[in-house]
Every structure is written in structure tokens, then in C-alpha cells.
Amino acid sequence: MNNWGYADHNGPNVWHELFPLANGERQSPIDIITTAAIHDPSLPPFNVDYDPSSAKVIMNSGHTFSIEFDDGEDKSVVRGGPLHGSYRLRQLHFHWGPCDDYGAEHKVDGRDYPGELHIVHWNSEKYSSFVDAAQKPDGLAVLGIFLKIGEHNVNLEKITNALDDINFKGKQSSFTNFDPSCLLPVCKDFWTYPGSLTVPPLLESVMWIVLKDPIAVSSRQLSRFRRVFSTTETDETESCYMAKNYRPVQPLKGRNVRASFL
Numbered sequence: 279m280n281n282w283g284y285a286d287h288n289g290p291n292v293w294h295e296l297f298p299l300a301n302g303e304r305q306s307p308i309d310i311i312t313t314a315a316i317h318d319p320s321l322p323p324f325n326v327d328y329d330p331s332s333a334k335v336i337m338n339s340g341h342t343f344s345i346e347f348d349d350g351e352d353k354s355v356v357r358g359g360p361l362h363g364s365y366r367l368r369q370l371h372f373h374w375g376p377c378d379d380y381g382a383e384h385k386v387d388g389r390d391y392p393g394e395l396h397i398v399h400w401n402s403e404k405y406s407s408f409v410d411a412a413q414k415p416d417g418l419a420v421l422g423i424f425l426k427i428g429e430h431n432v433n434l435e436k437i438t439n440a441l442d443d444i445n446f447k448g449k450q451s452s453f454t455n456f457d458p459s460c461l462l463p464v465c466k467d468f469w470t471y472p473g474s475l476t477v478p479p480l481l482e483s484v485m486w487i488v489l490k491d492p493i494a495v496s497s498r499q500l501s502r503f504r505r506v507f508s509t510t511e512t513d514e515t516e517s518c519y520m521a522k523n524y525r526p527v528q529p530l531k532g533r534n535v536r537a538s539f540l
């Protein structure tokens with residue numbers, strides 16, 4: 279398996295060949311069974327404090343597209359919820375599927391959403407960099423927000439309008455003055471559990487905070503995600519669209535999922 283992807287020959291079912299953590303004890307995503315989630319009244323709300331000037335570039339990795347933030351100082355952080363201390367904003371990206379019926383990574387009671395936003399942070403109080411934190415069990419915190427099909431999302435427009443500049447793998451373009459909190463639902467109820475990166479290297483360093491309520495995006499906006507290319511502009515193999523980039527749900531292996539709400 280040369281380099282990993284989401285096709286049959288290099289997708290989630292064979293990632294374990296190069297990344298043995300794929301069969302680890304705290305893998306993500308998971309199916310959140312709401313009746314099994316434990317309401318923890320001691321869980322405080324999480325708080326985001328983002329400075330729009332932290333946003334720097336939007337880029338196409340070939341696996342997703344992401345907005346990268348300046349994480350050289352504690353300008354944009356998340357605190358509270360299950361977290362001890364503050365976690366610094368690093369990047370945000372999305373996962374989606376080939377149609378509007380599925381494509382999110384986490385599930386709720388077996389239910390599929392058509393997409394999922396991940397806002398990635400690292401523990402800058404204990405560790406010196408994202409890469410260092412990514413190796414530690416309490417190194418990362420990712421906010422997961424489900425996408426559902428509904429009204430046009432004006433806050434997503436700035437992102438979808440920038441996709442023309444990064445249509446091919448390896449492209450990046452300036453992307454400034456953006457506060458990701460505009461993509462959070464009004465209700466901040468969440469589930470939380472210890473998990474992993476959902477892409478190789480699948481490191482088991484993520485405290486997941488999955489919001490209960492989805493945000494609405496239009497079918498047209500989501501269809502624009504699928505027209506991003508997973509190949510470079512000059513790739514000799516035929517160009518192929520980033521039609522899907524979600525990992526199937528993984529075994530819970532005895533982990534507890536806590537709910538911030540009753």
C-alpha cells in the first residue's frame with residue numbers, strides 16, 4: 279500500500295498493514311449509543327476563544343481540505359468540557375461521502391450524517407508542539423460537528439468560495455480573518471470520549487468532544503466538497519475527485535462515553 283487513501287486498495291480496511299494502531303484500544307470514530315452515554319453533571323461547558331487573525335491558509339492535502347491556523351502562541355484556544363488546561367487551535371477540516379445520505383465519521387445510534395467538521399487543537403500547556411502533543415494520550419482535543427442537509431450556510435460560503443484556489447492536491451492559498459466559532463451550533467451540548475486521529479497515523483491522543491446538534495449546510499454546498507481533486511494538477515493517473523474521506527466506526531473496547539446533558 280503505497281500511500282494511504284480511501285479506495286479499496288489503500289483505504290481504512292488495509293490501513294492496519296502500515297499503521298498497526300488501526301486495531302488499537304482507543305480508535306475513532308465510534309457509533310455513539312445515546313442510551314449508554316453517562317450524563318456527567320461535573321462536566322463543565324467547553325469554551326472556545328478564537329482570534330480571527332489566527333487563520334492563515336487553506337490547503338488541499340489530497341485527503342481533505344483544511345484551514346491552518348497560526349499556533350505559535352495561545353491566540354485561539356478551547357478550554358473546559360473534559361479538558362484540563364487550554365488547547366491551542368491548529369486546523370479545521372471536513373469529512374464527507376459520495377452522496378447526501380452518509381459521509382460523517384461518528385454516528386449517533388447508528389444514524390449517518392452527510393458530513394462532519396473537525397476543529398483540531400493541541401495541549402500547549404503541557405507540550406511544545408502539535409507533533410509532540412499528537413504522541414501523547416492527552417495531547418489533542420478535536421471538536422466534532424455534524425453537518426445535515428438544510429438551509430444554505432452563509433458562514434460556510436467563505437470556505438467553499440476558496441476551493442477553486444486549492445482544487446488539486448498540494449495546493450494552498452491565503453485564508454485570513456476567519457473565526458471557526460461561526461460554524462458551531464447554538465446548543466453546545468456534547469458527548470466526550472478518549473479516542474484517536476481518524477486518519478493515519480491514527481495516534482491515540484485525542485479527547486473527542488462531539489456536539490449533539492448538527493449545523494445545516496445546503497446540498498449544493500456539500501456537493502462542492504466532492505469536486506475537490508484528490509490528485510495533483512499534473513498527476514499521470516487520471517484525476518480523481520475527493521468523493522469520500524470518512525473512516526468507518528471502530529470498536530468501543532470498553533470505553534465510556536460521557537454526555538454533558540441529560
Ligand SMILES: CCOC(=O)CCc1ccc(S(N)(=O)=O)cc1
Nearest residue numbers: 396398409412420474475476477
Ligand atoms: C503527527 C502528525 O499528525 C498529523 O498531521 C495528523 C493531522 C490530523 C489531525 C486530526 C485528524 S482527525 N480526523 O482525527 O480530526 C486527522 C489528522
Ligand SMILES: [Zn+2]
Nearest residue numbers: 371373396476
Ligand atoms: Zn477529521
